[in-house]
Amino acid sequence: MKMKKTISIFLMFILIISIATGCKSDKATSSNGSDESVTITFWHHYNSQSAENKVLNEVIIPEFHKKHPNINVETVSHEWAELHKKILVSTSSNQLPDVARVDIAWVPEFQKLNILKKLDSEMKDFKEISSNIIDGPMNTAKINNNHYGLGLNTNTKILFYNKSMLDKENIKVPTTMDDFFEAARKMSKKDGKQIWGYGEPALSGWNICPFIWSNGGDITDKEYKTATGYINSKKTIDIIQKLVDLYKDSGMIGFNSGDIPLTDGYGQGRYGMIIEGPWKFAELEGSYPDFEPMTAQMPAGEGGSVQVLGGEDIVMFSDSKKEASWEFMKFMTDKFAQIEMAKVGQIPVNKEAIDSEEVKSIENFAPFLEAIKTAKPRPPVSTWPEIDNEITSSITMAMLDDKPVEEIMNELAVKIDELLETANK
Amino acid sequence: MRKRVQTCLLLFPGLIIFGLFTIYPIIKLFVMSFFDWKIGLNQTSQFIGFGNYVRVIEDTVFHTAVGNTLMYAVITVPCQIIIGLAFAALINCITKFKVTFRVFYYLPVITSWVIVSLVFKYIFNNEGLLNYLITEILHLTNNNIGWLDRPNTGLLVAQLLGIWKGIGWNVVVFLAALQCVPKQLYEAGDIDGCGNFKKFFYITIPHIKNTILFAVVMLSIGAFNVFTSIQLMTGGKPAHKTEVILTWMYYKAFEARDFGYSAALSFITALLISIITIIQFRVFKND
Numbered sequence: 001m002k003m004k005k006t007i008s009i010f011l012m013f014i015l016i017i018s019i020a021t022g023c024k025s026d027k028a029t030s031s032n033g034s035d036e037s038v039t040i041t042f043w044h045h046y047n048s049q050s051a052e053n054k055v056l057n058e059v060i061i062p063e064f065h066k067k068h069p070n071i072n073v074e075t076v077s078h079e080w081a082e083l084h085k086k087i088l089v090s091t092s093s094n095q096l097p098d099v100a101r102v103d104i105a106w107v108p109e110f111q112k113l114n115i116l117k118k119l120d121s122e123m124k125d126f127k128e129i130s131s132n133i134i135d136g137p138m139n140t141a142k143i144n145n146n147h148y149g150l151g152l153n154t155n156t157k158i159l160f161y162n163k164s165m166l167d168k169e170n171i172k173v174p175t176t177m178d179d180f181f182e183a184a185r186k187m188s189k190k191d192g193k194q195i196w197g198y199g200e201p202a203l204s205g206w207n208i209c210p211f212i213w214s215n216g217g218d219i220t221d222k223e224y225k226t227a228t229g230y231i232n233s234k235k236t237i238d239i240i241q242k243l244v245d246l247y248k249d250s251g252m253i254g255f256n257s258g259d260i261p262l263t264d265g266y267g268q269g270r271y272g273m274i275i276e277g278p279w280k281f282a283e284l285e286g287s288y289p290d291f292e293p294m295t296a297q298m299p300a301g302e303g304g305s306v307q308v309l310g311g312e313d314i315v316m317f318s319d320s321k322k323e324a325s326w327e328f329m330k331f332m333t334d335k336f337a338q339i340e341m342a343k344v345g346q347i348p349v350n351k352e353a354i355d356s357e358e359v360k361s362i363e364n365f366a367p368f369l370e371a372i373k374t375a376k377p378r379p380p381v382s383t384w385p386e387i388d389n390e391i392t393s394s395i396t397m398a399m400l401d402d403k404p405v406e407e408i409m410n411e412l413a414v415k416i417d418e419l420l421e422t423a424n425k
Numbered sequence: 426m427r428k429r430v431q432t433c434l435l436l437f438p439g440l441i442i443f444g445l446f447t448i449y450p451i452i453k454l455f456v457m458s459f460f461d462w463k464i465g466l467n468q469t470s471q472f473i474g475f476g477n478y479v480r481v482i483e484d485t486v487f488h489t490a491v492g493n494t495l496m497y498a499v500i501t502v503p504c505q506i507i508i509g510l511a512f513a514a515l516i517n518c519i520t521k522f523k524v525t526f527r528v529f530y531y532l533p534v535i536t537s538w539v540i541v542s543l544v545f546k547y548i549f550n551n552e553g554l555l556n557y558l559i560t561e562i563l564h565l566t567n568n569n570i571g572w573l574d575r576p577n578t579g580l581l582v583a584q585l586l587g588i589w590k591g592i593g594w595n596v597v598v599f600l601a602a603l604q605c606v607p608k609q610l611y612e613a614g615d616i617d618g619c620g621n622f623k624k625f626f627y628i629t630i631p632h633i634k635n636t637i638l639f640a641v642v643m644l645s646i647g648a649f650n651v652f653t654s655i656q657l658m659t660g661g662k663p664a665h666k667t668e669v670i671l672t673w674m675y676y677k678a679f680e681a682r683d684f685g686y687s688a689a690l691s692f693i694t695a696l697l698i699s700i701i702t703i704i705q706f707r708v709f710k711n712d
Contacts, residue, residue: 085679092464092684113465194569257659258551258573386681396664400575 112382187272199271216302458688477689498648509595
């Protein structure tokens with residue numbers, strides 16, 4: 001009897017241990033044969049609210065599987081900010097996926113962490129593949145003359161305006177910075193529901209850089225060594241001051257925690273103008289199908305009409321299953337996948353895809369392709385996320401506190417200099 | 426002997442899981458807090474002694490976060506206890522519908538933090554329910570008030586949420602305690618001619634002192650662990666003015682990749698909570 005009890009306890013113990021250890025899946029390290037089937041994981045932030053995610057899982061992946069029956073692709077969808085965090089956390093626990101679609105602004109940071117594969121030295125057909133992709137996006141993953149990813153899609157922002165609101169005030173579409181601020185002020189009204197001339201969803205580099213650059217200012221020098229004399233230059237301070245004044249005169253809104261979300265504000269006619277990317281069309285189409293968005297180029301200042309270059313690269317991590325991952329990356333940057341993604345608002349980077357009839361017939365892309373010609377990337381330094389955070393905090397303080405803008409920018413310059421020094425170590 | 430073996434065998438699985446998922450991470454975290462922790466592949470972390478601790482203590486955002494957290498505790502803990510005790514005393518007086526009321530007050534407790542945070546965000550948004558009431562229905566003012574945009578009001582909303590969500594737990598705990606107070610004492614009080622208030626302060630409160638202590642300690646620890654509501658409603662905005670300790674810890678670890686700093690911060694927080702708990706025990710013991 002006692003024996004029985006002991007045995008049953010022992011069995012239970014074994015069971016629990018096996019359950020606990022059974023949760024750990026072991027990673028197959030490599031595929032050597034071509035007839036063996038391989039599974040690779042692909043992390044991305046294709047938007048699940050618009051059709052992007054659907055196209056990936058229902059059109060692109062099945063097509064890839066048809067061509068490469070021995071490669072299974074497991075796709076995992078994240079939110080944009082979550083993906084960044086997830087990759088960082090997975091780095092420390094060595095649980096990275098094989099392939100990921102990452103924001104171009106993250107590439108320097110990930111490269112510094114040593115988690116990205118050098119494609120040009122590892123892949124034999126790299127030159128051939130990269131020559132199919134236009135230079136700008138291809139160079140977003142180029143660090144110290146090595147390539148760590150392939151350009152996947154590109155974007156920038158343009159001005160969206162509400163035509164009926166402009167007409168009501170008898171103003172022309174703003175083409176210069178001065179016109180823009182004047183238009184924003186004129187459109188702002190408080191009779192019944194408050195209306196703001198301009199909506200901006202955040203105050204980070206992505207949002208503020210275009211204003212600084214277009215006004216002739218800058219964040220850092222060309223070498224990304226120092227911010228002093230650039231982020232606190234007269235031209236930079238001047239444009240920040242203009243934005244602060246516009247906010248204080250209730251002509252701009254959108255970045256506070258309690259504000260109306262951008263798509264709703266613009267779609268409901270509460271925000272007269274917004275500056276946004278090509279994905280906005282799909283979002284507006286989904287929520288406000290009757291609304292007619294109108295677009296124009298970023299208003300030009302002393303520095304011209306300069307927007308911020310956005311977009312995504314597709315990268316492979318250090319201990320990925322090399323061959324299978326590379327096949328998938330090639331497929332994602334090839335004509336078929338690029339055209340399918342273009343149909344749901346992702347601007348292609350593959351030369352053939354750009355010249356194809358399907359893409360040319362997408363009328364929404366034209367202004368963005370125009371804006372990309374003069375768009376600039378955010379400083380490609382590994383500490384950019386922290387610099388970005390400092391910029392956000394400082395501009396927020398300028399908006400909400402009564403501290404002089406010049407003082408805030410001088411303090412910001414010192415902080416950014418420190419972070420640039422860390423990056424250049 | 427055989428019994429002992431059996432006991433050990435039965436304890437073993439639980440201990441292994443506890444050790445693996447609780448003890449080991451804590452030790453690892455402690456080690457981490459003395460390093461400039463690097464997360465990349467083949468990168469070596471540098472030992473910097475108390476460097477992270479010094480950085481935390483000198484950090485101005487950390488000061489703001491501690492201030493906000495303390496403020497949160499100072500406001501939510503007493504309010505929850507006073508309101509919870511008041512409702513418990515009232516429910517204790519009635520004979521019918523006791524269970525109904527208890528369920529009613531307990532509902533907010535079992536709802537998910539995420540859901541109620543989003544609901545509160547919806548109410549306090551600039552175009553939210555509350556502003557609609559103030560401007561359109563009551564006509565108190567013409568301008569929407571930016572509840573979540575300003576540091577003070579943003580924290581106030583989080584405190585309100587904390588109080589509203591915590592009352593039910595207090596009601597249930599105090600109801601159980603109140604039912605343990607001997608009836609004879611109240612009868613004796615009646616004979617001595619005590620009013621209801623006197624009975625409450627001289628008979629009820631001393632009898633449930635231990636429960637109050639328990640509630641104060643639990644709620645204080647809870648208040649120090651406030652995270653979800655702030656993260657979802659203000660996200661620490663504007664300019665880190667509404668950060669609390671945990672949101673700042675989360676930010677430094679997962680946004681700024683500063684794991685050493687966050688590890689040090691978590692131990693400093695643990696120390697703070699221990700000190701506050703010890704003080705609370707002392708204060709109650711001396712009475």
